[in-house]
Amino acid sequence: MGILEKISEIEKEIARTQKNKATEYHLGLLKAKLAKYRAQLLEPSKSASSKGEGFDVMKSGDARVALIGFPSVGKSTFLSLMTSTASEAASYEFTTLTCIPGVIEYKGANIQLLDLPGIIEGAAQGKGRGRQVIAVARTADVVIMMLDATKGEVQRSLLEKELESVGIRLNKHKPNIYFKPKKGGGISFNSTVTLTQCSEKLVQLILHEYKIFNAEVLFREDCSPDEFIDVIVGNRVYMPCLYVYNKIDQISMEEVDRLARKPNSVVISCGMKLNLDYLLEMLWEYLALTCIYTKKRGQRPDFTDAIILRKGASVEHVARPAEACRQPGPDLLLMASRTFLVSSMAFGPTRKWEYQKSLQPCTRPPVD
Numbered sequence: 001m002g003i004l005e006k007i008s009e010i011e012k013e014i015a016r017t018q019k020n021k022a023t024e025y026h027l028g029l030l031k032a033k034l035a036k037y038r039a040q041l042l043e044p045s046k047s048a049s050s051k052g053e054g055f056d057v058m059k060s061g062d063a064r065v066a067l068i069g070f071p072s073v074g075k076s077t078f079l080s081l082m083t084s085t086a087s088e089a090a091s092y093e094f095t096t097l098t099c100i101p102g103v104i105e106y107k108g109a110n111i112q113l114l115d116l117p118g119i120i121e122g123a124a125q126g127k128g129r130g131r132q133v134i135a136v137a138r139t140a141d142v143v144i145m146m147l148d149a150t151k152g153e154v155q156r157s158l159l160e161k162e163l164e165s166v167g168i169r170l171n172k173h174k175p176n177i178y179f180k181p182k183k184g185g186g187i188s189f190n191s192t193v194t195l196t197q198c199s200e201k202l203v204q205l206i207l208h209e210y211k212i213f214n215a216e217v218l219f220r221e222d223c224s225p226d227e228f229i230d231v232i233v234g235n236r237v238y239m240p241c242l243y244v245y246n247k248i249d250q251i252s253m254e255e256v257d258r259l260a261r262k263p264n265s266v267v268i269s270c271g272m273k274l275n276l277d278y279l280l281e282m283l284w285e286y287l288a289l290t291c292i293y294t295k296k297r298g299q300r301p302d303f304t305d306a307i308i309l310r311k312g313a314s315v316e317h318v319a320r321p322a323e324a325c326r327q328p329g330p331d332l333l334l335m336a337s338r339t340f341l342v343s344s345m346a347f348g349p350t351r352k353w354e355y356q357k358s359l360q361p362c363t364r365p366p367v368d
């Protein structure tokens, strides 16, 4: 019997077994078996053709969010709730075997949400489909690490370790170190701040370890040796991460309170649809997108249709083309997802940077 057949046999047996105290153990065993077979399905196959199968989802929309977590924490339930895509959810582990994309429409932006197979310890070394899952996570703008609120903190630190080990840095910024390998001249070391974790000697030792004997190094920040190594190695991904504790319907109020106070954390229940709006707000903040709503003179802006700018881009990127063709630009209304909305303003060749002056914080969309 092939694995798929075995799986379907077990699924049938689970379906016909009545759920009660007497069958509890038997059902548990069946689910464990089911999870085992499904995990086998996830084992990386030797044939090259199946490499990354189902994982090559086209990037679409304005931003991408990846759902990372242990099996059965509720990732698929979440995707089905937040998007119009249905992703199979069930009480056994490894229900999801590929990458399933959905779209969240929020404030005029399309956010691609990716449901992924559960990952486990050793994922980075290729256990299960861990490697593919992590490869997808690297392409995201924000990672949602979904956790089961009824399980301990160990899941969180295990996952963090897995992601760390493949160069993903969560909620950290790129170390402010200037580093430039040279052809000759030895190592020139400087710092603009007092260093408490690194010294010139240590920096040299580390560089020699990487067989670098000529380079310019300037610490602009009190970085650790690990952070310096990240800069030398390069290829690191610095990514915002939201820790989402699901299934809070199963834990005490005190515990909910404790989890909710952790940094970068949100507590939710997909089962009872609790706190999902707040999670969306947080996600929006972490994505740090900027929306620009255009409007015609004398008319109200259409808040359902926005030009979305990524972090770091500015309204000038949109305004410039109009300026270049020497036509009056559109009237723009700028709204940053972070903290402020600004009043409407006009662009044109003669008043090109006027919007910079009119930036002012307010809490709701301005009315003409």
Ligand SMILES: Nc1nc2c(ncn2[C@@H]2O[C@H](COP(=O)(O)OP(=O)(O)OP(=O)(O)O)[C@@H](O)[C@H]2O)c(=O)[nH]1
Pocket (backbone or CB within 6 Å): 069, 070, 071, 072, 073, 074, 075, 076, 077, 078, 088, 089, 090, 091, 092, 093, 094, 095, 096, 097, 116, 117, 118, 119, 246, 247, 248, 249, 250, 268, 269, 270, 271, 272
């Ligand atoms: N009590 C409770 N159960 C939940 C909640 N959210 C999801 N579940 C249940 O948890 C189980 C697993 O849900 P899935 O959505 O399949 O979990 P997953 O993380 O996608 O699992 P894999 O695809 O196997 O990695 C299902 O039986 C869900 O009904 C919740 O908020 N509360």
Ligand SMILES: [K+]
Pocket (backbone or CB within 6 Å): 071, 072, 073, 089, 090, 091, 092, 093, 094, 095, 096
């Ligand atoms: K599941």
Ligand SMILES: [Mg+2]
Pocket (backbone or CB within 6 Å): 075, 076, 077, 088, 089, 095, 096, 115, 116, 117, 118
């Ligand atoms: Mg799933």
